Amino acid sequence: MPDTxxxxxxIGPLVAGLRLPFVTADLVLRDDGVWRxxxxxxxxxxxxxxxxxxxxxxxxxxx
Numbered sequence: 195m196p197d198t199x200x201x202x203x204x205i206g207p208l209v210a211g212l213r214l215p216f217v218t219a220d221l222v223l224r225d226d227g228v229w230r231x232x233x234x235x236x237x238x239x240x241x242x243x244x245x246x247x248x249x250x251x252x253x254x255x256x257x
Contacts, residue, residue, distance in 0.1 A: 198223065205231055 200221060209217055216237025221229050242251040 201229055205229070209234070 205219065205221075209219055212234075214236055218235040218237055219231055220233040220235075222232050224230055242248065
């Protein structure tokens with residue numbers, strides 16, 4: 195969590211305009227104090243469930 199408040203008024207409407215059910219946004223604070231979006235995601239996780247063996251996950255066929 196940043197030490198300063200994140201100002202979302204500028205990016206909030208833009209992200210909402212994507213009309214996605216889930217969105218993640220990675221932000222950085224520039225030297226001039228402006229927040230910048232560096233990455234947007236669709237909220238999916240690209241990891242394996244902890245209950246699944248890693249080798250079974252790696253050997254899964256890609257649909």
